[in-house]
Amino acid sequence: MSLKSYQLALAAIVASPQKGKAYAADPALLEAEFELTPAERDRLLYMLQQKGMRINYMLYQTNRMTPLSIFMPYTFKVLRPQLLGIVQQFWKVYPKTAFQFKEEIVLFSDFLKEKIDRDGLDAPFLRDVIRLEDGLNDIRFGMQPPAAPGIFSLHPAVRVLRTTVDPQLLAEAMVTYDHTAAAPLIPPAGGPFLMRYITRLELFPVTAALAAALEQGNLPEESMPQDLVDQGLVLCGALQ
Amino acid sequence: MKTPTGIGLMYNMALDPYFDLYPETIDYVEITPDILLQDKGPGQPGRFVQAPREWDTVRRLARRWPMVAHHVGFSLGTDGYFDEEYLENVIQMHREFGFHWHSDHLSYSKLIEEGQPEYNTCLALPIPYDSESLEMLIKKTRYIRSRIDLPFFIENNVYFTEIPDEEFTEGEFVKALCTRGDCGFLLDLHNVYVNAVNFNFDPIAFIDSLDLSMVEEIHIAGGDEIGGMRMDSHSGPCPEVVWELLDYVLPRAPRLRGITFEVDESYLPLIGFESVARELQRARALWDLHKTPSHVA
Numbered sequence: 001m002s003l004k005s006y007q008l009a010l011a012a013i014v015a016s017p018q019k020g021k022a023y024a025a026d027p028a029l030l031e032a033e034f035e036l037t038p039a040e041r042d043r044l045l046y047m048l049q050q051k052g053m054r055i056n057y058m059l060y061q062t063n064r065m066t067p068l069s070i071f072m073p074y075t076f077k078v079l080r081p082q083l084l085g086i087v088q089q090f091w092k093v094y095p096k097t098a099f100q101f102k103e104e105i106v107l108f109s110d111f112l113k114e115k116i117d118r119d120g121l122d123a124p125f126l127r128d129v130i131r132l133e134d135g136l137n138d139i140r141f142g143m144q145p146p147a148a149p150g151i152f153s154l155h156p157a158v159r160v161l162r163t164t165v166d167p168q169l170l171a172e173a174m175v176t177y178d179h180t181a182a183a184p185l186i187p188p189a190g191g192p193f194l195m196r197y198i199t200r201l202e203l204f205p206v207t208a209a210l211a212a213a214l215e216q217g218n219l220p221e222e223s224m225p226q227d228l229v230d231q232g233l234v235l236c237g238a239l240q
Numbered sequence: 241m242k243t244p245t246g247i248g249l250m251y252n253m254a255l256d257p258y259f260d261l262y263p264e265t266i267d268y269v270e271i272t273p274d275i276l277l278q279d280k281g282p283g284q285p286g287r288f289v290q291a292p293r294e295w296d297t298v299r300r301l302a303r304r305w306p307m308v309a310h311h312v313g314f315s316l317g318t319d320g321y322f323d324e325e326y327l328e329n330v331i332q333m334h335r336e337f338g339f340h341w342h343s344d345h346l347s348y349s350k351l352i353e354e355g356q357p358e359y360n361t362c363l364a365l366p367i368p369y370d371s372e373s374l375e376m377l378i379k380k381t382r383y384i385r386s387r388i389d390l391p392f393f394i395e396n397n398v399y400f401t402e403i404p405d406e407e408f409t410e411g412e413f414v415k416a417l418c419t420r421g422d423c424g425f426l427l428d429l430h431n432v433y434v435n436a437v438n439f440n441f442d443p444i445a446f447i448d449s450l451d452l453s454m455v456e457e458i459h460i461a462g463g464d465e466i467g468g469m470r471m472d473s474h475s476g477p478c479p480e481v482v483w484e485l486l487d488y489v490l491p492r493a494p495r496l497r498g499i500t501f502e503v504d505e506s507y508l509p510l511i512g513f514e515s516v517a518r519e520l521q522r523a524r525a526l527w528d529l530h531k532t533p534s535h536v537a
Contacts, residue, residue, distance in 0.1 A: 052400030
């Protein structure tokens with residue numbers, strides 16, 4: 001148990017400079033939390049005094065943030081001025097992270113949506129870019145589109161996207177978005193879209209009723225626009 | 241394909257055009273399968289998913305060059321943990337690609353607490369060079385060797401905090417592990433250089449403390465400095481000291497199979513493919529100078 005406990009303690013330290021500081025100031029806290037031999041306790045306390053521990057903290061934070069920055073780049077751009085504080089709050093709520101990026105990304109996205117609803121977290125286009133990136137990541141990680149028990153279903157690389165502004169123009173604006181400049185003017189979306197992501201993002205406007213029916217799988221066969229089937233956005237159950 | 245000896249390149253996606261531009265600089269290709277796989281997590285059906293585009297490229301490369309695998313996911317240093325599903329996936333990949341050897345690191349990066357899913361330490365953490373760690377690692381490397389009839393090497397780690405009062409020196413620990421654990425030693429010379437700079441020791445004296453007859457692969461790379469410490473960032477050309485170390489090690493490592501250059505994809509736009517080719521050509525010149533019949537047998 002001892003080596004395992006030592007490894008858990010070191011990992012807990014590199015994940016939290018605050019914990020490291022607290023253990024260094026009061027070694028009894030370290031002993032209370034982990035089952036360590038005197039030698040293991042002394043090793044950890046000695047490591048805490050070394051300047052390299054700052055590098056460990058930095059590497060932990062960089063490596064934990066990297067998948068989020070890769071898979072939620074637009075969210076990171078619009079949150080930039082307040083990003084570090086938000087990410088640190090996220091790490092406080094979720095002190096451990098899985099090896100699987102998908103899980104971390106879904107958790108961070110849900111955390112942000114909760115902060116928007118509960119704490120009024122705000123940034124230009126924030127809710128829209130989260131929705132856009134949620135859809136892209138859902139497709140990238142091969143999650144199944146909402147179950148559709150009817151005849152028609154969305155192609156696995158297609159999702160319904162609801163944004164307040166035009167998602168095509170939003171995606172284009174995000175490429176060069178700079179939080180220090182005035183937010184670009186983007187016209188309203190005017191309704192939901194089907195988004196497809198295979199090698200590039202494609203967007204197709206649909207009516208609200210059609211989007212809802214596709215998600216719920218209750219679209220009568222005669223109501224399905226043939227062009228959606230022809231473009232491969234919607235699969236016909238009979239053909240699957 | 242014949243077991244390679246010579247000069248290898250660690251694959252990343254940004255290098256794709258390199259293989260057509262400078263094919264003559266490469267004798268084998270090393271891949272880190274973990275970065276090309278989506279891992280759905282322990283116990284998940286079809287847990288390891290290959291990204292189609294990346295693996296199509298890997299398959300194309302495998303038709304042209306011998307392949308070797310450098311893992312990060314065994315997390316060999318984690319006490320009380322061994323990922324059987326991960327090993328099964330390595331075995332399956334070996335069936336397809338016929339790796340000539342494979343390797344992982346002398347560190348830990350995953351942890352598990354009772355009743356909870358495994359979690360990521362987000363950096364490779366050092367293990368104490370003690371009997372307890374040694375016995376734990378020996379069991380794992382012997383088990384891996386028993387499951388795959390393929391040479392397995394363990395790589396020396398970079399570290400940013402020293403562990404005091406260890407039972408063994410790094411050289412003693414690695415020698416005992418390789419001897420009793422039935423594995424070879426992957427000597428990362430840039431890691432040696434980084435540790436030597438950060439902890440103010442003589443890298444040649446360190447090399448002399450190792451049993452170089454255990455060395456079967458060498459990694460070389462470049463790095464940079466952050467916060468007053470040298471980093472193992474694979475950011476470009478090797479520092480001169482790494483070349484000096486390579487020149488020193490080569491005539492003393494009779495079982496060496498290959499020298500692999502590592503470069504991070506994020507730095508490639510800055511340094512360019514020509515720079516990668518120059519590093520591989522320089523490695524080859526040293527290899528040609530020192531190689532013996534035992535190396536190329």
